[in-house]
Amino acid sequence: MNLDIRYPLGWIFVAFGVVLGLYGLETIHNGMYAASMNLNLNLIWGVVMLGFGASMLFLARRAS
Amino acid sequence: MHLGWVDWLLMLIYFGFVLGIGFALKRYMKTSNDFFLAGRAIPAWVCGLAFISANLGAQEVIGMGASGAKYGIITSHFYWIGAIPAMLFVGLFMMPFYYGSKARSVPEYLRMRYDEKTRALNAFSFAIMTVFSSGISMYAMALLIQTLGLLHGIVPDGWIFHVSVALSAMIVLGYIFLGGLTSAIYNEVLQFFLIVAGFLPLVWVGLRNVGGWDGIRRTLPASMTHSWRGMLHANTNPLGVEIVGLVMGLGFVLSFGYWCTDFLVIQRAMAADSQDAARRVPIIAAVPKMLFPFLVILPGLIAVCVGAHGGHGIIPVKVDPLSGSAVVDASGNAIYNYDLAIPMMLLHFFPSGILGLGLTALLASFMSGMAGNVTAFNTVWTYDIYQSYIRKGASDEHYLWMGRVSTVGGVLLSVAAAYAATSFNNIMDALQLIFSMVNAPLFATFLLGMFWKRTTGHGAFAGLLSGTITAMAHHGLTLPAGATPGIHGGWLGHVIYTYPSDMAQNLWTAIFAFSVNLIVTIAVSFVTEPKPESELVGLVYSLTPRQSEVHLAWWQKPQALAFAVLLILLLLNVVFA
Known part of the structure; x- marks a missing residue:
């Protein structure tokens, strides 16, 4: 198939990662993180998702 | 929320x-x-x-x-x-x-x-x-x-x-x-x-x-x-x-x-x-x-x-x-x-x-x-x-x-x-039940078809039907503990066995359906004409050359x-x- 699945997969994780990460930065002193055991899940998980998305894009690029 | x-x-x-x-x-x-x-x-x-x-x-x-x-x-x-x-x-x-x-x-x-x-x-x-x-x-x-x-x-x-x-x-x-x-x-x-x-x-x-x-x-x-x-x-x-x-x-x-x-x-x-x-x-x-x-x-x-x-x-x-x-x-x-x-x-x-x-x-x-x-x-x-x-x-x-x-x-x-x-409150339960009855015997048909070249079309069809009928009969004659006859079983009017739970009843329905399908398919296959072996190449295990790996x-x-x-x-x- 001519469309490598790793492109859409990579881009959606990059998009989610950026949105979550920026929102996490903006709410860094917000009390709402008491719910998640005082972990800023948005920032942490945003970075993880961004990393996963970027590596998918890198792999897709290397293959083409 | x-x-x-x-x-x-x-x-x-x-x-x-x-x-x-x-x-x-x-x-x-x-x-x-x-x-x-x-x-x-x-x-x-x-x-x-x-x-x-x-x-x-x-x-x-x-x-x-x-x-x-x-x-x-x-x-x-x-x-x-x-x-x-x-x-x-x-x-x-x-x-x-x-x-x-x-x-x-x-x-x-x-x-x-x-x-x-x-x-x-x-x-x-x-x-x-x-x-x-x-x-x-x-x-x-x-x-x-x-x-x-x-x-x-x-x-x-x-x-x-x-x-x-x-x-x-x-x-x-x-x-x-x-x-x-x-x-x-x-x-x-x-x-x-x-x-x-x-x-x-x-x-x-x-x-x-x-x-x-x-x-x-x-x-x-x-x-x-x-x-x-x-x-x-x-x-x-x-x-x-x-x-x-x-x-x-x-x-x-x-x-x-x-x-x-x-x-x-x-x-x-x-x-x-x-x-x-x-x-x-x-x-x-x-x-x-x-x-x-x-x-x-x-x-x-x-x-x-x-x-x-x-x-x-x-x-x-x-x-x-x-x-x-x-x-x-x-x-x-x-x-x-x-x-x-x-x-x-x-x-x-x-x-x-x-x-x-x-x-x-x-x-x-x-x-x-x-x-x-x-x-x-x-x-x-x-x-x-x-x-x-x-x-x-x-x-x-x-x-x-x-x-x-x-x-x-x-x-x-x-x-x-x-x-x-x-x-309809019960329609989904009823459907799930029918699915399980249709599905339960199915594996016997594929297992015999792929691994026993003698299995015939008449055998498979008869086995599949009788397997499904067995599943219905078993469900109609048994009941899980604490249930009343109806959608949970026992609807044939006579309960011959009570299972400790819904799940036990389900699993045994499947076991009986599978076994009956297996037996009926084998029995009918023996008395009906099988397909010539040349038509079964690539479809049955013993007649298909092993792929080199x-x-x-x-x-x-x-x-x-x-x-x-x-x-x-x-x-x-x-x-x-």
Whole structure:
């Protein structure tokens, strides 16, 4: 198939990662993180998702 | 429930990508082969993830979480016994015949191996089941959106159900209509990763809250944290099943009947780019499948540990949607709504932002369940019903057009099924029951067909019918403890045996149906004329030359992969025994 699945997969994780990460930065002193055991899940998980998305894009690029 | 703008933004991004994939693939859909079989050009790992994702529908995520909260880690048997061995078997032994025979669907394999009537029986029952399954997914999703109040304040309350059904139907229709099976498979891969990404942080934070697995073991009774304790007798474990029923019924008959014969999952493997790849698909899929209990069952266990008030944690009391008052059982005790275990976990631990991701993951699982059924339906309808009995010998363009039309038809029928579920309380229970009766004997037909060349078409057809009749008779003559005759069994007017639980009754229904099918098929085959051996090459094990595997590296060999999966499976069972 001519469309490598790793492109859409990579881009959606990059998009989610950026949105979550920026929102996490903006709410860094917000009390709402008491719910998640005082972990800023948005920032942490945003970075993880961004990393996963970027590596998918890198792999897709290397293959083409 | 209040959602922030960021939660809506994430859900919108997801829906944008889902439809975007459909549009991007539209220009590649030139023949019916592209639309129904994804051009047989998809790499094994992509098919493998789609293989489990298509099965990971709403019922699974919600149901496994609920069962984890209610029964504990013993629920993992549905994965470790009820899926993995069958997935390895279909990859190692059955895929060469499905893929190598060039059949385009499972019913078509039955026609090549047996005859027209066996194919017709399988094609019609399968088409009806897929439509209802996707309708049930749609219904469950709309009900959850309504219960959580997701659209509260945006859409008038009385319209939430209708809007949810319409939206999910349009999105699924959109991406399959445009990009066919490829689009469904690509979206299933996306859904797989989103479900993992959404549930992993939930388990992480949840475990921190309850003090890890050790904390769960301290809080909950031992029967909930051990998967094999008390399995020898039905009344010493929470499932109410003894070991023979569990291993034979769930581990063999039901799980092999589903994973090895259901076109919904087999279709994903048949889309692989080579026979070697097709054999690896279910084995690759077995790896994440084996670990899914930690994503979907564990949150259920955590949910009953959080706060631990009265042993129900954050599980809410069941509320009657019409009157708004709590539902109580015969002795006046509150009934808990375990189906809300996972949604409650999301709301409890996730702040705005990541909550959007969690809800996206949940919605993704509902959609993958629906889309899987719709793509299987349009293929079986077009190839096995329309092309075989309604319009033979039309151009390929015409069948491609029919594929799109039947996608619309399949979605509309699913919507009808979803509404049927709202108006008849018992219709879904009744349907589930009929599915299990049709499915239970099926595996014997395939097993004999692939591994015994003497099996005849008349034998297969007679066996399949008598297996289904046996399942009905067994259900009609037995009853689970505490139930009244009716939908739960005993409707033939005379109860000859009472099982300790629903599940035990189900599993033994399947065991009897399978055995009768096996015996009748063998008996009838002996007195009827078999097909000449020359017609069975590529369809039966003993008449098909073994494929050479010398060109594969050791880690690409299906046997080596399957062996590794078995080792991990054993380890998991020992650790959580």
